[in-house]
Amino acid sequence: MTSPHVLAAESFDELLGGGGGSATVAALRASERSWRLLVVRALLDASAAHPLTDAWQLLMRARAVDEDAFEELLAYPAVGVWAAHTLRRLRATAAGDAPPDTGYLQAVAASAAIRAGLDFRTAVPVHEGWAVLPALGAMRVPDGSTAEVTAAEGQVLVAGRPLGGPDWHPLTLLSADGCALLLDDADPYRTLRTPVPTEPVAAEDWQELFSAAWEILRGLDAEAAGALGDGLVTLVPRPRAERFRPHSASSGDAFGAALASVPDDGEQLASTLVHEFQHNKLSAFMHLFTLYDDQGAAGRLHYAPWRDDPRPLGGLLQGVYAFFGVTRFWRERQHPLGRFEFALWRAQTAHALRGISAAEGLTESGRRLLAELEARLAPWLAEPVEERARVAAELAAADHRATWRAYHLRPDPRVVRAHAEGRPEGRGEPELVTGTPARGFDTRAVLLRWLLADPAGFEALREDPGATVEGARPEDIALVTGDTAAALSAYRERILRGAGDPETWVGLGLAARSAGDPAGEALLARPELVMAVHAELGADPLEVARGLLSCPA
Known part of the structure; x- marks a missing residue:
């Protein structure tokens, strides 16, 4: 009989206050592993009409040889998006024109087997001209709906082409002192929703921006930056947005992922990483603790000072948690724009907290979370900011x-x-x-x-x-x-x-x-x-x- 996850009291308190050090993030990652296993198990049970036996057997072979490789693939953010989306399709709770993409598990298994150094042969899906190996890269395949992947004596071929050849697009590892993230521009499930094509980007530009962002984060709070580096796995690049209007996203199905448009500069990217990691932490926390009752909050929409549309209670909880972190980030930036962002987001976050502190549907844990955030934010409201x-x-x-x-x-x-x-x-x-x-x-x-x-x-x-x-x-x-x-x-x-x-x-x-x-x-x-x-x-x-x-x- 398995034991339930127990979050240490110190970690629980850290998360209630909008923080969380490396030990807390490690506990969240462990709990998310169990959550991912539950989703994959449910997916296997629901896929009777789409057997996944061969893919699962290859995964188990990889696990027997290199358990770390198996665990890394299981925890990969895009795998979580795929598993959750495909399970919804199989259960008919999500719509889609194409059949459920059960073949993606074959690509996951192939990636795990390559990492484990196995000899094997399998077929993986081709999506709009690309055969993707999750967490590794993508091979350009002009024709066909599937591509054969073979590995023998250390040589890996995808559709007859070697990894490392001109048709192979590897993922880039963005690295800085104390942190490394995969720049995922290949996986069909990287954008946290339905499948999208592989879109290679200029990794050099992202490396420069990431280095600048990480230097800022380390300089502000080395411990908090370390926890962020421990928790995030992938940075998903999106096209440049209008200046001062960056686009970013994350998903409760994809712990460890942050999606971001090309930022204006390293500071904007640093703020975005803080923002999306706050969402990551709260999503994992909400897999362990109930912050609001769906039935009690059903149908009620609220004002969210960072959105143009009315939001349900769960979305607003995510927003106040994320923008508490954003406020904390800008509080340390002393230039005119930084002072503006701090003054704006402290006011807007406080406004949202006051607006939902008595909302119907909150549990005791939800009320504690809001009270703790409000108490920590209160002294910041009195801090002087240059008049302009x-x-x-x-x-x-x-x-x-x-x-x-x-x-x-x-x-x-x-x-x-x-x-x-x-x-x-x-x-x-x-x-x-x-x-x-x-x-x-x-x-x-x-x-x-x-x-x-x-x-x-x-x-x-x-x-x-x-x-x-x-x-x-x-x-x-x-x-x-x-x-x-x-x-x-x-x-x-x-x-x-x-x-x-x-x-x-x-x-x-x-x-x-x-x-x-x-x-x-x-x-x-x-x-x-x-x-x-x-x-x-x-x-x-x-x-x-x-x-x-x-x-x-």
């Missing part, structure tokens, strides 16, 4: 919160009607109705980042801001540079000519607040109500907002 960065962060936070409300909340029609008729006694609660944003809620925040980090670059984008920052408009430039009168006039005119999207209404509120007009506070507090009343009356938008100041909260 602080004011910019306050604008970005107010912008995001108000724009979210404007898109996703609909006021009670009775309240709207009462205000339109000049009798503002109504109090009904707004309804959450998910909207479709016209642009990213961070657009003005991105402009602020340009202004703080690259003033010369900011000047160059003034003439046509939307060409560089997607969704940006001239009036947004006026707002973030302090030209309040121009911004106020432009936002108001856009609304009066019928082009008043939520971003414009919130921009009007931000500009009015900067000008000392009380309409600004009303607009930022309840933009959805101001917009609805204006739609009824067609009156001056600022006058409508001022008229709502007496409305019950």
